[in-house]
Amino acid sequence: xxxxxxxxxxxxxxxxxxxxxxxxxxxxxxxxxxxxxxxxxxxxxxxxxxxxxxxxxxxxxxxxxxxxxxxxxxxxxxxxxxxxxxxxxxxxxxxxxxxxxxxxxxxxxxxxxxxxxxxxxxxxxxxxxxxxxxxxxxxxxxxxxxxxxxxxxxxxxxxxxxxxxxxxxxxxxxxxxxxxxxxxxxxxxxxxxxxxxxxxxxxxxxxxxxxxxxxxxxxxxxxxxxxxxxxxxxxxxxxxxxxxxxxxxxxxxxxxxxxxxxxx
Amino acid sequence: xxxxxxxxxxxxxxxxxxxxxxxxxxxxxxxxxxxxxxxxxxxxxxxxxxxxxxxxxxxxxxxxxxxxxxxxxxxxxxxxxxxxxxxxxxxxxxxxxxxxxxxxxxxxxxxxxxxxxxxxxxxxxxxxxxxxxxxxxxxxxxxxxxxxxxxxxxxxxxxxxxxxxxxxxxxxxxxxxxxxxxxxxxxxxxxxxxxxxxxxxxxxxxxxxxxxxxxxxxxxxxxxxxxxxxxxxxxxxxxxxxxxxxxxxxxxxxxxxxxxxxxx
Amino acid sequence: xxxxxxxxxxxxxxxxxxxxxxxxxxxxxxxxxxxxxxxxxxxxxxxxxxxxxxxxxxxxxxxxxxxxxxxxxxxxxxxxxxxxxxxxxxxxxxxxxxxxxxxxxxxxxxxxxxxxxxxxxxxxxxxxxxxxxxxxxxxxxxxxxxxxxxxxxxxxxxxxxxxxxxxxxxxxxxxxxxxxxxxxxxxxxxxxxxxxxxxxxxxxxxxxxxxxxxxxxxxxxxxxxxxxxxxxxxxxxxxxxxxxxxxxxxxxxxxxxxxxxxxx
Numbered sequence: 001x002x003x004x005x006x007x008x009x010x011x012x013x014x015x016x017x018x019x020x021x022x023x024x025x026x027x028x029x030x031x032x033x034x035x036x037x038x039x040x041x042x043x044x045x046x047x048x049x050x051x052x053x054x055x056x057x058x059x060x061x062x063x064x065x066x067x068x069x070x071x072x073x074x075x076x077x078x079x080x081x082x083x084x085x086x087x088x089x090x091x092x093x094x095x096x097x098x099x100x101x102x103x104x105x106x107x108x109x110x111x112x113x114x115x116x117x118x119x120x121x122x123x124x125x126x127x128x129x130x131x132x133x134x135x136x137x138x139x140x141x142x143x144x145x146x147x148x149x150x151x152x153x154x155x156x157x158x159x160x161x162x163x164x165x166x167x168x169x170x171x172x173x174x175x176x177x178x179x180x181x182x183x184x185x186x187x188x189x190x191x192x193x194x195x196x197x198x199x200x201x202x203x204x205x206x207x208x209x210x211x212x213x214x215x216x217x218x219x220x221x222x223x224x225x226x227x228x229x230x231x232x233x234x235x236x237x238x239x240x241x242x243x244x245x246x247x248x249x250x251x252x253x254x255x256x257x258x259x260x261x262x263x264x
Numbered sequence: 265x266x267x268x269x270x271x272x273x274x275x276x277x278x279x280x281x282x283x284x285x286x287x288x289x290x291x292x293x294x295x296x297x298x299x300x301x302x303x304x305x306x307x308x309x310x311x312x313x314x315x316x317x318x319x320x321x322x323x324x325x326x327x328x329x330x331x332x333x334x335x336x337x338x339x340x341x342x343x344x345x346x347x348x349x350x351x352x353x354x355x356x357x358x359x360x361x362x363x364x365x366x367x368x369x370x371x372x373x374x375x376x377x378x379x380x381x382x383x384x385x386x387x388x389x390x391x392x393x394x395x396x397x398x399x400x401x402x403x404x405x406x407x408x409x410x411x412x413x414x415x416x417x418x419x420x421x422x423x424x425x426x427x428x429x430x431x432x433x434x435x436x437x438x439x440x441x442x443x444x445x446x447x448x449x450x451x452x453x454x455x456x457x458x459x460x461x462x463x464x465x466x467x468x469x470x471x472x473x474x475x476x477x478x479x480x481x482x483x484x485x486x487x488x489x490x491x492x493x494x495x496x497x498x499x500x501x502x503x504x505x506x507x508x509x510x511x512x513x514x515x516x517x518x519x520x521x522x523x524x525x526x527x528x
Numbered sequence: 529x530x531x532x533x534x535x536x537x538x539x540x541x542x543x544x545x546x547x548x549x550x551x552x553x554x555x556x557x558x559x560x561x562x563x564x565x566x567x568x569x570x571x572x573x574x575x576x577x578x579x580x581x582x583x584x585x586x587x588x589x590x591x592x593x594x595x596x597x598x599x600x601x602x603x604x605x606x607x608x609x610x611x612x613x614x615x616x617x618x619x620x621x622x623x624x625x626x627x628x629x630x631x632x633x634x635x636x637x638x639x640x641x642x643x644x645x646x647x648x649x650x651x652x653x654x655x656x657x658x659x660x661x662x663x664x665x666x667x668x669x670x671x672x673x674x675x676x677x678x679x680x681x682x683x684x685x686x687x688x689x690x691x692x693x694x695x696x697x698x699x700x701x702x703x704x705x706x707x708x709x710x711x712x713x714x715x716x717x718x719x720x721x722x723x724x725x726x727x728x729x730x731x732x733x734x735x736x737x738x739x740x741x742x743x744x745x746x747x748x749x750x751x752x753x754x755x756x757x758x759x760x761x762x763x764x765x766x767x768x769x770x771x772x773x774x775x776x777x778x779x780x781x782x783x784x785x786x787x788x789x790x791x792x
Contacts, residue, residue, distance in 0.1 A: 027555050028562050031559060069574050098575070101583075102579075102580035102584055236771070236773060236774025236775070238769065238774045239774055
């Protein structure tokens with residue numbers, strides 16, 4: 001497969017269709033997520049009020065849910081928005097930030113997984129592991145947390161949607177296929193919201209193709225490629241953060257040669 | 265008229281008086297708005313709690329309201345702050361972000377317009393058009409949305425305050441005068457909150473002169489001029505965003521030659 | 529005392545232990561605070577929901593409270609988190625942003641001081657002065673607000689914890705010792721959240737040593753040193769803000785020679 005060409009096609013489709021990406025996300029990363037969405041050529045809209053989230057999801061092309069600074073009101077908003085998104089049939093991406101750190105986060109993420117037709121679940125090994133462990137009333141270790149692939153597979157089996165466990169290598173487990181993505185930079189761990197931006201990227205790419213696992217792999221690889229380019233010269237985190245947006249916006253010009261996706 | 269000289273005088277007045285700009289704004293742009301306010305030499309204060317917004321507005325020199333991530337509680341806070349601002353006689357600027365996208369936004373913006381003595385209303389053509397359309401129980405198209413000038417005039421007639429419809433050319437319709445502002449950069453559309461920052465700029469400039477339409481034109485032209493300077497070399501959005509703050513802060517040194525304002 | 533060596537030791541301890549810093553802070557500075565925390569090698573977690581704050585504080589190594597965009601719900605969350613932090617015995621740092629500007633802020637800060645075992649209180653002269661004035665039912669002037677040292681001493685006497693009054697020279701008054709810190713840059717006043725980031729720094733350094741006053745002095749000096757380095761060449765505020773993060777992250781490589789701490 002020529003994944004670079006496929007990534008390029010998705011980018012071009014996003015630039016042409018300018019999808020509206022409704023994001024109910026945490027207060028830490030809101031600005032970065034909105035700027036990232038614009039840099040990809042898509043349109044961000046952040047809307048949280050129960051009075052409008054269903055309507056907003058209804059005019060959007062994807063819904064991104066992120067529990068990073070969750071409140072009870074926000075869960076309600078996510079359930080309303082998610083129901084509207086499900087009815088319309090647009091992709092829903094969930095980022096269970098901090099699942100496993102507190103019972104509130106773990107249980108809220110599980111509730112969203114139960115009640116909404118989530119298309120893609122993305123988290124790190126610990127977060128996804130916590131969700132699988134909790135689902136099976138076992139600790140995280142019991143699911144084999146040492147191996148991201150096992151965690152992703154267990155979550156896919158438990159919840160039934162595409163699961164992306166991101167890390168040095170990203171593992172994406174879909175219904176028919178597993179992908180490994182080897183793009184990215186250690187500098188991403190030095191800025192806040194790099195995982196949340198990966199999740200937003202998945203939401204954007206999900207509007208550009210029908211296969212959630214493939215689109216997730218393409219999105220993560222493209223985002224990781226931009227990060228690699230932004231990391232050239234090993235800048236500090238403040239400079240890297242600005243350059244990351246620059247490089248995402250430059251993908252159309254610089255192209256996608258360098259995406260490293262393998263079937264796992 | 266020597267608008268560059270007038271813009272410079274307003275800048276100098278702001279730097280000398282360091283006005284406190286109370287902003288009840290959206291979570292996406294809060295940080296950028298605060299930094300922009302500081303770059304202009306003014307002092308930002310973000311305060312949202314019903315327990316304090318009236319008191320805060322009462323010690324401020326302008327109030328900026330922005331419905332970008334509105335909640336019911338925030339509307340209440342805006343009404344309290346706006347009433348205090350009206351009593352004190354300080355300018356109030358309203359940014360109806362996303363009006364027309366959901367009924368909640370449109371109706372909330374109309375409620376604020378009805379219940380508060382708003383001084384300047386700023387939005388893009390779609391947002392202001394939606395407010396006029398709704399006010400007349402017609403669709404947006406019916407107000408002649410193709411022409412920003414018609415939209416601004418209709419809104420001025422309907423609501424009675426200075427209206428700024430921003431875009432490639434900004435149109436400002438005041439009681440006695442219409443201004444066209446031709447500053448700005450296409451790069452502004454590539455970063456989130458560029459419109460919200462334009463609104464904050466209007467609030468800042470409104471403290472430096474008595475004619476709301478003129479001050480709005482001066483503010484938008486000056487902000488647009490800083491954006492033109494930041495756009496030199498066509499940087500990516502991350503770099504542009506940093507440079508925009510740099511260039512606003514540098515206006516005192518580099519001056520305001522280059523503002524392009526015409527009487528319309 | 530070789531304060532540069534002590535600062536370096538604290539930095540190394542933070543890098544080695546990667547303390548989790550639970551921050552309940554304002555919406556303006558959330559992203560900057562999280563990025564600063566990462567740049568110091570610590571781990572930020574922002575969590576606000578009453579359902580989880582006690583649990584989150586319980587797995588953290590320090591708790592940072594900041595009332596910059598306070599709400600009633602947030603006070604409740606702070607009280608819950610603070611009680612859990614107190615029980616666990618981890619340091620709690622309070623930033624009474626805007627105390628004195630509104631009664632709500634002053635009274636909320638005083639309530640937190642009364643009900644929680646705060647370890648370090650940091651603010652500017654006006655804010656800390658307002659708290660002392662209110663505590664003694666006198667105006668700010670009455671406490672001798674002209675002299676930051678008097679303000680810090682009065683607050684230390686009134687509330688009993690380490691107090692840092694930051695400004696051109698930072699004054700830190702502890703039980704046994706007073707420190708003066710002469711690091712920093714005027715450019716810090718040109719970006720929003722520079723005080724809030726100083727407070728976050730205190731929280732981080734408080735995890736690396738047992739003497740709160742000394743750790744506060746080391747933290748403020750180190751942060752100020754990074755700001756001095758970021759200010760070289762007098763960049764605009766947008767560039768300075770990025771470089772500040774770069775320079776904090778570079779402290780491990782560039783070292784801490786240049787911290788200026790004196791016993792007062």
